[in-house]
Amino acid sequence: MLVDPHNVTPRATATVDLISKVMRPWLFRVTVTGEPPHAWIRVYPIAAPDDDAAAMKGLELFVAECGRPMPAGVVSAVPKAKLA
DSSP states (O other), X not given: OOOOTTSSOOOEEEEEEEEEOSSSSEEEEEEEEEOTTSXXXXXXXXXXXXXXXXXXXXXXXXXXXHSOOOOXXXXXXXXXXXXX
């Protein structure tokens, strides 16, 4: 069976590194590594209140970039995190 990358939901892992703790929201570098057929590595600078929110936002950005478009009306699971 051939897998079309546009028809499957991307599977990925996120690694979070703290860049700056000077002021809140803290600045994190989130490295997202996808599994085949989305075997890409993306690095996102994300401002978030904690590392969990930064990881979730990084995974959301990866899925938005590499996966299917989100249905209309669907909102972010981490509204307090943003791309820095």
